[in-house]
Amino acid sequence: MRKRTWGFVGVGLLAALLLAGVVSNYASSHPDGLDSSLLKGCTVNADHEITGGSCPAQQxxxxxxxxxxxxxxxxxxxxSDFLSTGxxxxxxxxxxxxxxGGAFWLLRRRTPAGDGPTTAAGPTTGDRPTTAAGPTTGDEPGNDRDTDTDRPAVDAGRGPTG
Amino acid sequence: MQTLAMHISNGIINGPVAAVFGALALAALTFCVLRARADLDDRLAPMAGLVAAFIFAVQMLNFPIFTAGVSGHLLGGALAALLVGPWVGALCVAVVLVVQALVFGDGGVAMLGLNITNMALLGTAAAYLLIALLLRVLPRTRAGLAVTAFVSALVSVVVASQGFVLQYALGGTTDLGGNLAGLAGTMAVAHLLIGIGEGLITATTVLTVAKVRPDLVYALRSRRAAAPAVAVPVAGGVR
Structure with missing residues (x-):
């Protein structure tokens, strides 16, 4: 399961790279909602530079x-604009x-570490099982195949209550 | 092509107000970190990195809205809240804003607290409240998820835009001559239209992820656990 998650992340990252690297060149160059609101009261030229009037954007x-x-x-x-933007x-x-990703990876709960008192106490929304009370079996040295087996059985019992 | 300042620039809001919102944002983000730890596991952490990177990418894609000469772009709060939950989601948007301010010169560094408050905190919070509500009342179908994503995204953008109006009322550097309502109206209308784009992007993205890997959509977790037709009854496999 964990490997498949990384696979998904890889594909998603490729999509993001394509959007930011190529599609971004076809983005609208008009000022966005915030900028245009702040330009209200001013006149601007074709390059969106202020040519007169009075508006918050002048500050x-x-x-x-x-x-x-x-x-x-x-x-x-x-x-090249195209290369530069892309x-x-x-x-x-x-x-x-x-x-x-690095920060989140460092922040994450290290469930499979096997030490009992790692329970993440507060379920954030109360709508998902957060018991991370350490594996019941205790013997999974770096096993990547299926993180789901790492889950304590309590999780299953709590599942259908919502 | 060359303009692309998308967030509050230096000088728009005065220093003291920007500093207050900086402190506020820092406190709120600290709280988010504490809450996010309960959500972040080996699966959510890489997903959260992806969500941040994806939001950065899509924020570059300014799309035209229906009024002449104005564009909009994704803010991402609703998308993040749907995919990785409210606490991690707010942090994702904040990471994007920090990178944009510190590396891409977009959104003043002194204005970072204001931008984070509007887009990462207000936007994500508004989105998540609506998500929690709508997922409860709407049918548990793809259409229900689509409507949830669209509506929460749209509303979150308008809420974020009004966050700026509040900040401008407190510390705007131009005297609007009492016409703050005018700014509020202009911002609301523009961001209502931008919100339609945000809603479409959010719904499309979330439906795509839900189709390929429903287990990676945070907002669907409780729903799936509650669904009667879940196939795998043991060992938390439904997640």
Whole structure:
């Protein structure tokens, strides 16, 4: 089961890379809902630069990291817009996966570790079994085949109550 | 193609208010981390990384809405709440916003607390409350799941947009001459339309995952456990 989860994650990641790396070039370049609301009262030219009037967006200041090599979803020094946007998207997806996935991986409950008192006490929503009270068998040295067998039998008993 | 600042920029909200929301967001995210630990296991952790990466990708895809010259993009709170639950979901959106602010120069670093409050916290919370409600009252079918995803996504976007209006009322740097209602209205209408796009993307994505790997959809867990026709009766295999 765990291997199949990683397989799914791999496929999903490929989809994300495709979206950020290629499809992103066909995204609308109009200001989004927030920006356009803040531009209300101003006149703008074809490049969405303010040409007159008065609006909240005029107070906007430079980003702290406007000189970042990846600022504004492009890569500094890459001339082709297509490549610049696409590559920055690819970097962003991989970076987000690494940062997010890494943090979540470190935060996770280590159920199969086999130490009894790892019970994650608070069921967050009360709608799923969260008992992680350690395996009843205690003998699964790195067995990847089927995490479901790791689940204590209590889980099954609690299942159909919802 | 070159504009693409999608979140609150520096200077739009004053420093003190931004700082207060920064502290608020930090406290709330800490709470989310504590609650998320109960959900995060060997299966959910990689899935949560994927959800964050996927939201980053789809946020780049600004789509036109029906009013001229305005676009919208996914916020992702409802999608994350459906796939990985509210606590981990809020953290997923926050990770995306942090990466965008620190690496892509999108959304001021000083404004990060404001952006996180609106999109990661308010958006996800509103979405999850609706998800919990709708999954209870709607039929347990793909159509029911689709409607849940669509409605919760749409509403969460409008709620997030009004979070910004509240922040602007507290610390906006331009005197609107008492016309805050105008800003609220403009934001609401634009984000109602964006919410339709958000709803379609969310419903499509969640239905796809539910079809391929229903066990990876957090919001379906309790439902499936409660369903009478579950095939595997032992050892928590239904999950």
């Amino acid at each position: 906007a200041r430079e980003h702290e990291l406007a000189d970042s090599p990846l600022a504004d979803y492009g890569i500094k020094g890459v001339d 590559l920055s998207g690819v970097v962003g997806v991989l970076l987000t996966f690494a940062v997010g």
